[in-house]
Amino acid sequence: MRWAVAILFLAQALGIAGCTEPARKPRAAYLLIDAARLRSTPAQEVLNYFLSAIQPGESLGIACLGMGNFSDRDTIVSVSLDVRPSLAMQQKRFLKKKFDEFTPSPRSVGHLDIAGALLYAVAHLGETHAEERYVLILANLGKEQIPEPVKEFPLQMEGCRVISITVENGEPAVRQQATALKRLDAWEEWVETGGGEWQVVNDLALLATIFPGS
Amino acid sequence: MSHRDLFIIWPGSPLLSVLLWIGVAVAFLYLARFPAHRAIISFSRMIYGALRLASRSTLLMERKVAARTREVMINAGVEERERALEREFQRIADTATSDLSGYPALQQSLVEQSRKIDEEYRNSTLLPPPPPGWVRAVEVLAKLPAEGDALVAPILTHIHKTVESQYQTAMTDYNRAVSERQAILKKIMPYWRKVSEILDEMGNRIKRLEERAKLVDISMAEYQEIRSQSDQAVRALTASSLTRFFTAAAFLFIALGGAVLNFHLIALPMSEMVGGSSYIGSFRSSSVAALVIIFVEFAMGLCLMEFLGITRLFPSLGQLDDKMRRRLATAAFLILTILAGVEASLAYVGEQLAGELQFFQQSLANNQGTQPVRTWIPVTGQMVIALVLPFALTFGAIPLESLVKTGRSVLGITAAAALRWAAFSLRALGHLFLHLGRLGVQFYDLLIVPPLWVEGLVRYRCRRAEGFLEEQVPQ
Structure with a gap:
């Protein structure tokens, strides 16, 4: 009799457990946005997507890529969300507010320090102890003004996924030019040499598959 | 020299070689006719015997299962009637006490x-x-x-x-x-x-x-x-068991739906209590916590029904004295009430969270957002559902008891029916193999028709010659 009740309890547990979500590894993301695109529509869309997709207990950081060497001053905001949904919601609002209020410092000389920003982002993501780490770059890496990475000094990027978003006003910015593709290949090789994963996204709808929400 | 050339008996004429091979084969088959017949028949009989044995074993097992099921059903029926009689006597006692006092x-x-x-x-x-x-x-x-x-x-x-x-x-x-x-x-x-x-x-x-x-x-x-264990009584018990089993299963299915609804009401807000990012195994902690609350409620409901004497799943609980049972029933009811209150609060928190989330999504979409207009109807509805469902689930103990008690009989009946079909299938398969053996013998003879025809002719002539001689002897 008791075993039958136990079996029925188990069946009920399995029935209800079937309604629950599968386990998800803790995630952390860092957005590196070109200062020139900070207020662009793709940047807003990417940020909005991440704000709605990120879950309590996960981390999100945003930094602005200005001219010159990357430093702490370029960090807009970085937050590890609380595990309680209500507090996490407040933190998301704070994050959005900080982003909206941010004004990039005027620096007219130099170039975009993508490598430095990546170094910073990877280090920051490492501190979160997240199992899945994402770095998103909203900058045109195919531009000639951006220096190519130094192959001799690869970054340690194990478990890190670097995603280059090459969307500008809804259209692919990287023209199918041989040089631009070559430069992107160089970045890919550099990231993969460091143990990371490289991906180029031309369509923002793909973000839902890369960084799924709830 | 290739392998194909090995089979060429008549060089330059493959057809003739094939015919010769066929002739050799037919001759061999004719010579091996009786051993081959015996082998085919023995093989088919062996399979037939094995399948028949398996069929008999299955049938014996079916009889054992049926006897056991019958015993279980009779015991359950006796127990149930005893309980009904006990209740009826109790009612008579109550009537006598209240009316004849x-x-x-x-x-x-x-x-x-x-x-x-x-x-x-x-x-x-x-x-x-x-x-x-x-x-x-x-x-x-x-x-x-x-x-x-x-x-x-x-x-x-x-x-x-x-x-x-x-x-x-x-x-x-x-x-x-x-x-x-x-x-x-x-x-x-x-x-x-x-x-x-x-x-x-x-x-x-x-x-x-x-x-x-x-x-x-x-x-x-x-x-x-x-x-008296009459067949009529067993038939009635069988029909009753099946009806009650399926009815109880339908009711439990509805109760399971209620449990799932309950789970969805409290799973999200539970993350406010235990956090929304931790996992136990492959399940979110908040979901597990919600599941635990529902289980505790169901267990309390079971205990309450047990203490009230409505169900008798646990005999040890039924043996407690009335005073203790009343106390425990009160305790179970109190725990259930507290849990229902917790669920109602969680439902309220869940509605608040859903509103906040909606507002935030709107603010992201239109960059300013407006405070959501909240009406009391969904909040109240959710709270009432969360408050009522634990008590409603308590009544799931009654079909559960029925399902558990009739489950054994139904399982036995199903197993016996399956075994009966298996026995029948095995026996039918055995007969099929037996007849296939006979068919194989006939087919074998079909392959060696020419020598058999010659043999028949020779025998006929021999018999005719013998007959002729026999006819000559009396003359």
């Missing part, structure tokens, strides 16, 4: 009414004073001739008048006395009515007891039938 008072009332009726009747039987004896004298005087004596006539007239006056007075008294008797008899009427009501009430109570007694008789007859 007032019997002495009724009897007292009846005696009192009888006494009053008797008294009043006696009062009514007091006769009015009889008419005086001189009535006859008056009649005699009235018959005397009045015109005989002038002196006597006035006297007689006077006497007559006096007597008539007395007579009128007497009659008036008599009529009054009769009226008084009638009035007294009229006063007895309510007492009679009261007596009639009391007797009717007593009759109704006795009738109710009789009805209960009839139910007990029916239950007792069923009980005796089950105890």
